[in-house]
Amino acid sequence: MGVILGIIQVILGFLAMSAPLYAGVVVIFVVGFFAIAGGVVQMVFAFKAPSFGRGVLRFLLGGLMLLGGLAIEAHPLMGLATMTLMLAMYFIADGITRVVLAFDLRPEQGWGWLVVGGLVSLVLGILLWRQWPLSGAWAVGVLVGVNLMISGWQLIILGPVLEKAAQELAAETVPGASTPGGTAPAEPGAG
Numbered sequence: 001m002g003v004i005l006g007i008i009q010v011i012l013g014f015l016a017m018s019a020p021l022y023a024g025v026v027v028i029f030v031v032g033f034f035a036i037a038g039g040v041v042q043m044v045f046a047f048k049a050p051s052f053g054r055g056v057l058r059f060l061l062g063g064l065m066l067l068g069g070l071a072i073e074a075h076p077l078m079g080l081a082t083m084t085l086m087l088a089m090y091f092i093a094d095g096i097t098r099v100v101l102a103f104d105l106r107p108e109q110g111w112g113w114l115v116v117g118g119l120v121s122l123v124l125g126i127l128l129w130r131q132w133p134l135s136g137a138w139a140v141g142v143l144v145g146v147n148l149m150i151s152g153w154q155l156i157i158l159g160p161v162l163e164k165a166a167q168e169l170a171a172e173t174v175p176g177a178s179t180p181g182g183t184a185p186a187e188p189g190a191g
Contacts, residue, residue, distance in 0.1 A: 002159025009152030013145045020141025027140050028079045032072030039066025081136035087143070088128035088135070095122025 016023035042062025049055035072079035098118025105111045128135045 006155030035069030091125030
């Protein structure tokens with residue numbers, strides 16, 4: 001099953017990278033939907049808050065979340081551009097943090113890889129920032145596509161191994177199931 005899911009993810013990742021604008025818009029619509037749903041849930045649970053002040057605050061935050069979700073659904077390209085700008089800021093902050101951390105770990109083995117990862121993240125963030133808002137047309141879709149492809153390949157490669165490990169674990173933990181040695185575990189008190 002893991003291999004099949006992996007193949008599906010690789011195909012979806014390829015499609016997302018082939019049409020990054022469409023993939024990005026789909027991601028934005030999903031984000032908008034969850035923002036709307038989360039806003040409605042917050043507003044409903046505001047009436048169950050332990051105090052009036054907390055209830056009002058929860059209701060207002062839920063309303064803000066609902067409005068944000070509706071705005072994303074109404075203007076998905078604007079939402080895509082905003083998400084891309086947030087990604088750029090994240091990558092820049094992540095890159096700086098990794099480089100600083102790497103130099104703190106400097107005598108340790110592998111600290112150089114942390115520098116490399118930080119520099120790649122920093123360059124990606126600057127690239128997105130400098131090409132913004134045009135980078136919004138490709139960034140989210142490409143990143144989602146790459147993530148889907150990597151996750152898919154991991155499932156294809158590790159799927160059989162994980163399924164075998166799960167079967168062995170189930171055989172060890174389920175009473176009456178056979179163990180890898182081929183014999184059923186003894187019943188407690190039997191003998």
